[in-house]
Amino acid sequence: MLISIIIPIYNMEKYLDKCINSVINQTYKNIEILLINDGSTDSSIEICNRYKLRDKRIKVINTDNRGVAEARNIGIELAKGDFIGFVDSDDYIELNMFEKLFDLVNKNQCDMAICGYFIEDERNRIIKVGDPKNEVNIFNTEEAMKALINNGNYTSFPVDKLYRKSLFNDIKYPKGKIYEDADTTYKLIHKCKRVIYDPEPLYHYVQRSNSISHSFRPEMMYRLEIDKNLTEFIKVNYPMLIKDVYPIWYRTNIQLLISMYLSKYEDDELYKYIIDNIRKNIVYILKERNIINYKEKIIAVSSCISFNMMKEVLYIINKVRHI
Template sequence: MNDIKVSIIVPVYKVPEIYLRKCIESCINQILKNIEIILVDDGSPDNCGKICDEYALKDKRIKVIHKNNEGVSKARNVGIVNAKGKYIGFVDADDWIEKDFYEKMILFGEQNKVDVVVSGFVKEKNNKIIECLIKGENKIFNKIEALKVLLERKLYVWSPCDKIYRTSILKRKKIFFPEKISMGEDLDFIWNLFNKIDKVGYISLNKYHYCYRKNSAVTNKNPNKNFSSILVMKKILDESKNIDNDLYKRMQELYIKELASCCRNMLIYNKDKNSYELEVKGLQKELRKNIYALLRNKDFKLKIKLAIIFFLFPYNICRNFKFLLK
């Protein structure tokens, strides 16, 4: 009988050694001992793969999978396929978790008979806490409630890492990360999952530590990645229209903001004056379709509305006055 409580999946690619070791050791030192740690070396060109192998020799609970570089989504999916635990958890290789994180998460999940448990997190920069997301009390949400709170991004966010998932649900319902997009994959994964379960458990806990690094994939400004998140949000916007009107309105807010953010990044980080011209014009056209929703929205502050309205001007005006965006 399988007695592994949780499979901890860690995608590894070009992570500074000090972060990677801290991450792996925080997984090894979990109070919950009947775990497996799946380190997916995504073709990292440095010493990351060797470091993973080093730890595997010390702890039989560690399984290392070496593969060609295909991106974090593929790496996580490989982890899901190979997971043997009752639950699955994801940890990014430059983050770390407190020793009782999975013990508390799984206990809450078992007591409340939920397939997904979500929590808050701690955000760190230079070993100093810069944000601590923990609000409210423990609660069980139905599907619609869970999706609304997800899009609010106040109680919990759409990162896959500060959560646990019943493995049987992911495999039976075939919930995997989309492998052909470079940004927005986390939202796509969580949205699809929440849409296929009846309830989600929230535990008021902040024991996952997200470490902010200047040169990490999350902090790098890449307009092309921004554009892929637009496609994810548009898909979700269309789906939410048939689920719940309030949910649709909230998704429309996020979609409008993401359109404007993508325009901004493409204008600021372009290589020459004609870079991304067609893409920006396409985003502007989409913004104009949603202008009435923007003007009617009482939750948008005037400053935000004015910033978004800037992108409704012709492309040449936006390009020539892009210095205002900085």
């Protein structure tokens, strides 16, 4: 069966060779590679065209700059494969990733396969392995949803997965929004009858020191809306999981607070809004045991006591150990 691998690209000339080489050298050969050049202003398009001449499986699609979500949507619309996978253009993958994921889907009659991942720095030093557990799990729809919202096995990352293409028949990534994966993955899982997860790390997620994803921006507040959408979705479709989903919104507030501090972002009204959300739910935050860790609880409590204490706690935690 044909797998369509979609790579959104925007000004990634420094990393593109490593990414594309890891895809064209996959041990699973029946693939098409869709390079979606999202209005790059560097030499990314020249690199794409060079690879296109070398490998007939590669298609290059040029668009004006519309963002990663729309680049993925364009790739999905053009994909001819039975299955779809995504790779970010500043990351790379193990050479057997798509062979392994396809075997998992095909042999177990699943609609989605998920693998583990490495988080590493620009020198390829491993910072974290996504899931240290070593067991394969096959989930029904409810179990897969529970694993997602509890962050127990895998995350909403779009790139460590292989999807049956039909899952996207009426689902698109939200255009012009950040965290587009968090607003989409749960909808895709909802359409799956079976999901298989293998924690073997096959995807390399590279954290860049200058990445904008590490800096707070006001549009990141959209994550709170996503969490509310997810909560309503769970309430309607999986009422038995409603207690599992509530802590996600609580934790997002804490994480936004941390991001604002680390980015030295100054906005008293925004700080007040987030801290008010935390204060109103502090009892539930302290009781939660699955998603919110002890550092986040300490930060939440300190924010309820005083703004200055919260800043002191964040400073100490960040100095002793990176958040």
